[in-house]
Amino acid sequence: xxxxxxxxxxxxxxxxxxxxxxxxxxxxxxxxxxxxxxxxxxxxxxxxxxxxxxxxxxxxxxxxxxxxxxxxxxxxxxxxxxxxxxxxxxxxxxxxxxxxxxxxxxxxxxxxxxxxxxxxxxxxxxxxxxxxxxxxxxxxxxxxxxxxxxxxxxxxxxxxxxxxxxxxxxxxxxxxxxxxxxxxxxxxxxxxxxxxxxxxxxxxxxxxxxxxxxxxxxxxxxxxxxxxxxxxxxxxxxxxxxxxxxxxxxxxxxxxxxxxxxxxxxxxxxxxxxxxxxxxxxxxxxxxxxxxxxxxxxxxxxxxxxxxxxxxxxxxxxxxxxxxxxxxxxxxxxxxxxxxxxxxxxxxxxxxxxxxxxxxxxxxxxxxxxxxxxxxxxxxxxxxxxxxxxxxxxxxxxxxxxxxxxxxxxxxxxxxxxxxxxxxxxxxxxxxxxxxxxxxxxxxxxxxxxxxxxxxxxxxxx
Numbered sequence: 001x002x003x004x005x006x007x008x009x010x011x012x013x014x015x016x017x018x019x020x021x022x023x024x025x026x027x028x029x030x031x032x033x034x035x036x037x038x039x040x041x042x043x044x045x046x047x048x049x050x051x052x053x054x055x056x057x058x059x060x061x062x063x064x065x066x067x068x069x070x071x072x073x074x075x076x077x078x079x080x081x082x083x084x085x086x087x088x089x090x091x092x093x094x095x096x097x098x099x100x101x102x103x104x105x106x107x108x109x110x111x112x113x114x115x116x117x118x119x120x121x122x123x124x125x126x127x128x129x130x131x132x133x134x135x136x137x138x139x140x141x142x143x144x145x146x147x148x149x150x151x152x153x154x155x156x157x158x159x160x161x162x163x164x165x166x167x168x169x170x171x172x173x174x175x176x177x178x179x180x181x182x183x184x185x186x187x188x189x190x191x192x193x194x195x196x197x198x199x200x201x202x203x204x205x206x207x208x209x210x211x212x213x214x215x216x217x218x219x220x221x222x223x224x225x226x227x228x229x230x231x232x233x234x235x236x237x238x239x240x241x242x243x244x245x246x247x248x249x250x251x252x253x254x255x256x257x258x259x260x261x262x263x264x265x266x267x268x269x270x271x272x273x274x275x276x277x278x279x280x281x282x283x284x285x286x287x288x289x290x291x292x293x294x295x296x297x298x299x300x301x302x303x304x305x306x307x308x309x310x311x312x313x314x315x316x317x318x319x320x321x322x323x324x325x326x327x328x329x330x331x332x333x334x335x336x337x338x339x340x341x342x343x344x345x346x347x348x349x350x351x352x353x354x355x356x357x358x359x360x361x362x363x364x365x366x367x368x369x370x371x372x373x374x375x376x377x378x379x380x381x382x383x384x385x386x387x388x389x390x391x392x393x394x395x396x397x398x399x400x401x402x403x404x405x406x407x408x409x410x411x412x413x414x415x416x417x418x419x420x421x422x423x424x425x426x427x428x429x430x431x432x433x434x435x436x437x438x439x440x441x442x443x444x445x446x447x448x449x450x451x452x453x454x455x456x457x458x459x460x461x462x
Contacts, residue, residue: 035068035069036067036165036166037065037072037165038064038065038124038163039067040067041163041186041188042188042189043160043189044060045058045061045136046192046195047136047138047193047195048195049194049234052154053140053197054149055140056136056156057137058135059133059136060133060135060136060160060161061133062131062133064129065124065128065129066125066129066130067126071123071125071126072123072124074117075120075132075163076116076117076171077163078114078115078161078185079097079098079109079115079116080114080159080162081138081158082113083112083175083176083178083182084143084147086112087113095138095147095159096137096161097136097137098116100135101132101134102132102134103118103121104118104119104121104132105118105119111173111174111176118132120132134161138156138159140155140156140159146310150294150297151255152235153233153234153294155310157305159231162230165185174338174380180390180391180394181330181337181344182337184339185229185334186334186429187226187427188227189224190205190222190230191221191223192205192206192224192230193220193221194220194221194234195218196218196234197217198212198218199236200235201236201237201239202218203232203237203251205224205230205305205306205307206230206307207288208220208221208290209221224306226285226427229306230305231305231307231308233253235255237255237292238254239252242267244274245275246278246284247287248275248289249287249288249289250271251291252266252267252291253290253292253293255294255295257296258293258296259295262293262318263293263313266291266313266318269321270291270320272355273321273324273325274324274327277321277351280354280418280419281328281418282328282419282423282426284327286306289327290307290309292308292311293313294310294312295312298312298314302323304331304348321351322349325349325351325352328422329344329348330348332422332427333421333426333428333430334430336431338379338380340379340431341394342376342394342432343430343432343435345391345394346394346399346401346402347398347402349396353403360403363400363403369393369397374455375457376393376401377432377455377458405439408443408445408447414442416442417441432456432458433458
C-alpha cells in the first residue's frame, strides 16, 4: 500500500511527512519453502460478469502438491474479499461465496467468513498432488476500496479465493486488517478467463489477450506464472501501452476524469521505474505490468497486486514507484504480511527513496519511539491494537533501518546485498531472520547492536 493516503494518519510533522512521501509450474522456492503446503498451486478460473462488472460467477479449480513431511488432509481457502463485510446478513450476504465443492467436503466458514475449510476426499501424501474445485460468486461492494466501486469502475483486488498456507506453525488463518495487509500466499500459476461486456476494459494480472465472445461480449484471458494472487478491474477505462527500454510491457488504464497531464507523468514514471527496480533487484520476470490510474483513489491511496497496481493521482504526484517496488517486495520475494509487514512495506518505501534520490536525511531527526513495546518488526495484531498511526513505524522507521544499514555497509555493498537477497528468495518466502543473515554476510562488522538499536526483534516477528 502506498504512503500517500496514510501520511495523514501517521502523526508525523510536515517535514517528516514530506520526507516519507518523497515460470511454468508455480513455485515456492526460497528460504524455508520445503515445509510449506499446499505447494505449487495452479489455479484455473472462468468467470462471467453482469452488465456492469459488479457480479461475477463461475468456477475455480486449484491443483496443488504436498512438500511437507506428513499427509495433507485438508486445505483452507481464503475469501479475503469478505474481510470488511464478514458473514453479512440474510438480506446482504458476504460479497464472496463458494459452493458445490469437489475434491473434498465443504466445512465451516471461520475468521469472519474469510476462511473456508475443505476436508480432502483423500489425504495427499508427501510428494503427491490433488485438486479441489468450487463455484464462485463475487459481488463487488458498493464502496471505494481495493475491492469496491468508484462510479462506473469496479476493482477486484483480493476478491478471488486463494489457498491459505500451512507451515511449521500450522495453518495461517489470520484476520483481515483493513488499514494494511494480512496476506500470506505462495507463488502460484493462474489462468483466468473473464467473460464480460465488450464495453468494459478489463486490466488484469498476467499476460492478457482478448477475443470476441457471445454477441456484445469479450473473453479476456490472463495467464500469470509464479505470482501470489490475481486481481483485475472492469470499467470504461481509457488505455494505452508502451514497452520499457528493458522490454517490459506497461499497460496503463485510467478513468476519464483523471487529468491528462497527471496520466502522462504517471505512465512515464512507470516505464522508468520498472527498469530501474529491475536493475537494482533483478529483472522484472513477468513481461507485463498493468497500471490502473484514478484521481478517485485519493481517499484510499494506491495498492499493489502481482502484475497490477492501483495508483492514486493528485497534483503532488503518484504512488507508482512504491507500488511497483512491491512487485519485488511481497510479490517476487514473499513474506507473511501479517507476521512481518515491514518486510514488504519498509523495503518498498526504501526502494522508492532510492529512485527519487532520498538518502534518509530525515531519519535521525524524526525516528521517535513512544514506548519500549514498539518495534519495526511488530506483527499486524500489535498494530491493529495500536491504531491508524502504525504506518509511521513500519513504513518510515522501517525504511530508515535500511538507510542506516546502507551507511554501515556502504552503498555498493548494500546494493549488492539486496540484489543477492532477492535472488536467494526469488519466488520464495523470506523472514526477518533470513534478511539479517543476508546483511551480516555482507560485512565483517557485527550487526547485533545495530539490530537492537533499530528495534529489529525476531522474537516479535520472524
